[in-house]
Amino acid sequence: MAKGASASSSLSSMPESGKVSGPVSGQAAAADDSDHGVQSSARGRGGKATPQSFTPGLYIVATPIGNARDITLRALDLLALADVIACEDTRVTRKLLHIHEIDRPTLAYHDHNAAAVRPRLMERLNKGEIVALVSDAGTPLISDPGYRLVKTAREAGIAVTALPGASAPMAALASAGLPTDRFLFAGFLPGKTVARRRALEELAELSATLVFFEAAPRLAASLSDMAAVLGSRPGAVLRELTKKFEEARHGELGELAAHYQSAGPPKGEIVVLVGPGTGQPVALEAAEIDALLLAALDQGSVKDAAAALAERTGLPRRELYSRALHLRDGADGN
Numbered sequence: 561m562a563k564g565a566s567a568s569s570s571l572s573s574m575p576e577s578g579k580v581s582g583p584v585s586g587q588a589a590a591a592d593d594s595d596h597g598v599q600s601s602a603r604g605r606g607g608k609a610t611p612q613s614f615t616p617g618l619y620i621v622a623t624p625i626g627n628a629r630d631i632t633l634r635a636l637d638l639l640a641l642a643d644v645i646a647c648e649d650t651r652v653t654r655k656l657l658h659i660h661e662i663d664r665p666t667l668a669y670h671d672h673n674a675a676a677v678r679p680r681l682m683e684r685l686n687k688g689e690i691v692a693l694v695s696d697a698g699t700p701l702i703s704d705p706g707y708r709l710v711k712t713a714r715e716a717g718i719a720v721t722a723l724p725g726a727s728a729p730m731a732a733l734a735s736a737g738l739p740t741d742r743f744l745f746a747g748f749l750p751g752k753t754v755a756r757r758r759a760l761e762e763l764a765e766l767s768a769t770l771v772f773f774e775a776a777p778r779l780a781a782s783l784s785d786m787a788a789v790l791g792s793r794p795g796a797v798l799r800e801l802t803k804k805f806e807e808a809r810h811g812e813l814g815e816l817a818a819h820y821q822s823a824g825p826p827k828g829e830i831v832v833l834v835g836p837g838t839g840q841p842v843a844l845e846a847a848e849i850d851a852l853l854l855a856a857l858d859q860g861s862v863k864d865a866a867a868a869l870a871e872r873t874g875l876p877r878r879e880l881y882s883r884a885l886h887l888r889d890g891a892d893g894n
Contacts, residue, residue: 611637616688618681618713620706622699622725625829626803628659630726636660638723643689646681648705652696669693671705678709685718697829699727703747703773728801729771732831735808736796739836742768749774749782753859756782760789770834776825779832783817786834788852788869792844794835800828814848849875853884862888 612634619638624630639645640662646669647653653666669677685691695704713720729745746763749772750756763770774782779797786795795813797820800806805828809816813834820826844852849869856865866881 611640614638614641614690615719616685616690617719617721618685618710619690619692620700620710620720620722621692621694622723622727623653623656623694623697625697625726625728625731625801626806628656630802631656631660632723632725635723635725636662638690639664639692639694641690642692644681644684645692645694646677646709647694648696653694669705669709674705674708678712681709682712682716682718685713686716697726697728699725702727702729702745726802728773728829728831731801732796732798732833733769733771736798736833737810738769738794738796738833740769742836743771744768745771747773749785751778753781753785756785757789757859760785764790764837767836769836772832772834774830774832776827776830779825779830780817780820782832783813783820784851784855786832787813787817788855790834791837792848793837796833797826798831798833799826801831803828814844814851818851844875849880849883850887853880853887857884857888 614637619642621635621638622632623635639657639660642664645653645657645664645666647666648668648670650666650668657664657666667677667681669681681691693700693706693709695702695706698704700706701710710720733740733743744763744766746759749759772782783795783797786793790813792812792814794810795816796808796810797816798806798808807826809819811819852869853865856868860868862881862884865884866877869875869880870877
């Protein structure tokens with residue numbers, strides 16, 4: 561990157577001087593980098609990379625999650641040579657292709673048309689074409705369409721190759737400061753509170769950092785449910801990763817929930833990380849206990865609220881039941 565260039569340029573705002581020209585010739589030859597023992601874009605004249613050639617098959621290609629320069633040379637080689645690029649939204653993908661001066665056919669492939677389009681892609685693969693699969697941002701199949709296409713291709717004996725690159729869960733894990741030796745990516749939690757808490761309960765006993773995607777309007781409610789079900793754990797909310805207004809906020813789950821309840825939904829794409837539990841009873845302030853009980857009472861009985869919080873915090877169930885009863889009666893009195 562040139563001195564003074566922004567590391568947070570978005571796809572739509574990368575300066576002209578920051579363009580990375582993709583290969584435009586289909587007459588590239590594959591080369592082996594014998595010095596490093598890997599097959600890659602070889603060094604050609606003038607120190608520039610010589611584009612790699614590819615055999616027919618399905619290629620799963622990671623694309624930037626915000627900064628248009630976060631794409632590999634190999635991915636650009638492949639996209640420039642693909643017979644067709646299957647993508648979630650052709651408008652998004654064509655914007656990326658335009659930035660890198662690539663002009664190849666695109667075909668929309670998403671959850672709503674996959675059943676109809678998949679046979680067309682398989683027909684092209686069976687004819688010996690190069691088909692690239694990309695998502696709007698990041699690595700395909702990671703909370704994105706593509707699983708059934710990959711499965712169908714493999715069952716048909718078609719070669720499937722992944723071209724790794726940008727991934728929001730990996731970027732968040734690398735920068736959040738939470739344990740990374742064990743982690744679980746859980747995608748999006750259910751939108752309804754009861755289903756969301758049920759899903760969190762299934763994850764509560766895992767000794768691992770949990771990684772979620774979340775929609776901004778549901779962020780505060782999800783964090784509140786995480787605090788109620790998982791207890792007082794360290795968390796991080798990262799938004800707009802690799803973009804100009806990238807932001808990371810750290811704190812206990814209850815603190816994060818309180819912040820976003822007060823501040824309102826943030827803008828942009830969001831990744832939520834939750835540190836592993838300690839297995840020890842947690843110390844909570846009276847106000848925190850009340851907030852957790854009130855949230856639980858919104859979804860169940862006094863008995864269920866007390867039992868759930870006792871299990872997660874180690875606090876006496878009888879005391880929690882008494883407090884929940886008082887809170888419920890007080891709310892009813894209002």
